[in-house]
Amino acid sequence: MQQSTDPVDVRCHQPVVSMENVSFLYEQRSVIEKLNFQVLQRDFVGLIGSNGAGKTTLLRMIVGLLKPTGGEIRLFGTPLTQFRDWERIGYVPQKNAFNPLFPATVREVVLSGLYGRKKLFRRIGQPDLKKCEDALHAMRIEELADRRIGQLSGGQQQRVFLARALVNNPELLILDEPTVGIDSETQESFFHMIRHMHQRHNITFLMVSHDIEMMHAYLGYEPAHTNGKLKFYVKHTHELENCAETNLVHSLRDLRLGGPEPAAAR
Template sequence: MSGAASAIQAGCHQEIVKLDGVSFSYDSQSILQGVSFTIMERDFVGLIGSNGAGKTTLLRMIVGLARPQKGSVTLFGTPAGQFKDWNLIGYVPQRSHFNPLFPATVREVVLSGLYGRKKLFRRLSREDVERCEDALAALKIEDLGNKRIGALSGGQQQRVFLARALINNPKLLILDEPLTGIDIETQHNFFQMIQHMHQRHNITFLMVSHDMDMVRSYLGEEPKEKVGKLSFYVRHSHDLEDCRGTDLLHSLRKEG
């Protein structure tokens, strides 16, 4: 077990993400300038900002797809450049980045969440298949397993992408505009579901959203911090029950 994985199992209220003076520019245009912020275990953070504010760039740094030109990013107490435990981070991308003609079934998309940097070319085990079935059941999409992902509604697709992100039982879940492109009722149901996960389970959330009303309804009217064009809204872990080490998918499936 690596240092990051050991640290996160040691107890509650660990630092999950620490941004320290992060700056980034494309060509000569400054995108992020001196961003410092810390996300603690079981916090729910809403990241709000206009187009071009640097939200996507910041997410790319956290998931290891970009590095700051100044400052540092630390994940689970480990500098991002040395971080290896990517299974601790689940990521739900924007639906606009998904090709609806992609020839894969729901089950295949969810299983692809196991194809990490170390697992890409290995065969799936029985445990992997069981994890997939747990994920499908937990998100109430087991009846869609053999359907093509492109044939589903927007709300159904979001549940599939969430199941894919949860299959490794992550400790940090990043959602990039998860409410975009789905109807109001589906948005409400989806947001209620992730609120429930946050309140009942040991998981930390970072969600990018343009829906101010929905973010404020759960995270409060005022941001905890503003940095440039970015606003960080936070519901802290100390508002919740003590964290527990139970397996998220098994627990969600039992809850029905």
């Protein structure tokens, strides 16, 4: 959201998500009305609002799961209706959106984050498997790789979905209550990792979280924008020496969720 007059760092201020007069009606009730907002490259945007404010609805519109009833959304400058480069986006939906009977192993779920439409019918190669192993390692779930996703605890499942979102080294990471069901120690480690990723890598974040204190601690207490009950908190980083960094391998390996396996995630 911040604007810069310095032409040197303009590359860090390109629009990633643009919303123009975006509205959404549910059963004739206005959930979001004429939202105008831009998420810029290397922004960290935290969405806070009461139940029914439209937080999850907005994220689902951005990833194409819901269609706005009015206005236009653009991703990386392309109208959402024409956008095809979904591999540039990582998305972790709310945990309750998952069907626990889905018949896939942890490794298969994480690898599915690499498929995308362009790779749907291509064979997974060794570089892809290496990315998968790195993501599994980062989330401390490598020993669960061959287990069925439905056999895992809630905390373990959420780690799997985080690994799936990170495996393709996304430019935009969209997180909808990503730490629900994860113990407080692991939540803190997760926030530490994504703060590092935001500060040192060319990744833009859009996140809804119930942990308001953690959000305020990083993003501040004054919203950059409001729309109805929705509040947008924004922190931008543009350290020039890091703007071109896209390799997540070292952060995935070195900033793995550490410490003994917490009981709540077993």
